[in-house]
Amino acid sequence: MADAYIVGAVRTPVGRRGGGLAGAHPADLAAHVLRALMDRTGADPAAVEEVVLGGAAAPGPRAGNVARIAWLAAGLPEAVPGVTVDHGSGSGQQAVHFAAQAVRAGDARLVVAGGVQNMSAVPAGEQVSPAAGSRGWAARYRGKEPSEWRAAELVARRWELSRGELEEYALESHRRAVAAGDAGRFAREIAPALGMLADETPRRDLTPEALAALPHRAEGDRLTAALAAPPADAAAVLLIASHEAVRTHGLVPRARLRHMSARGGDPAAPLAALIPATEHALRAARLKLDDIDVVEADERFAPLALAWLRETRADPERVNPSGGALALGDPLGAHGARMLTSLLNELERTDGRFGLLVVSTGLDQAAATIIERL
8 A cells, every 4th residue: 555645734823712713714714724734835736636624513604615615715726626524523633544545545646634623613512412313322322321521520530530630630731832832842833823823722820729729510520621621723734645746746745644543432431442542553553652752642631631641551751742632722623633733743853753643533432643754
């Protein structure tokens, strides 16, 4: 099977709900990074064979084929088609998988993939289970309708994670993201948008006392609002190319997509699919966790990330070294693509070879991507 290469990766700053990107249409956010990607890689937009973008489905301006709309809004060639993928927080990652699979199979040579989301435009509580109304679903999971908050709480209990441990982990995520921003680590991957030069979501004023003062989600629970990734606004895109496209268009590949896969578990049980997804990916790629130089592990909920660390025994210093989703937010459709962009950037910064991305995609599923820096 042919190789698929990452030639470029660009993202917007991450905006907090109601923040600097709140008023941007998702298609315009995506158009911004699409133009930046073409400029930075020097690729000919007319040579792109397809645009695949992740975007969680929703009504109004968030509906429809945002990939096609964004490409056209960017003023790029009308002959290039676009398709939109909805896989929850794994949408952007899945878009990259689809693009790389097409390239590896020989069906495409140059594909743009990524994701976009404006969570500021999604009213709190609007999202409901996509399975609502399904008789088959109700029959199978009657009386135990999945709730990610509840599942995360069960993870905390199953792995005996105290509220203090969870809060210290969240605090460290913010510390790392603030330090990375101050050091300019994100500068290469960010295309400033709407006057925003840096991520809004990391909290430099966060303290142990502030975390301890937050109320529990429910009586007897350990989770608070600060122990879940905040909803966010962002867009991120990557250029995926074949060896032929690299040679023909004079492109410079930055990494090879070494492995892509996903695993699932019981939607009504604790959200722990990150663990088997990691084990499966490493086994399939014939690698060990010690071979991985940088890991971007999902922090949609602090218990998921801590349970993953405890179960895999990964080196914490190699995991989310510039902060994770607890600090940088969860812009749904763009989440996985943002993480992959940051993973590539961190591998290059530290002269690492292998990088692992593992993302929780909802309904107790998780997807894994392994890249090899060139």
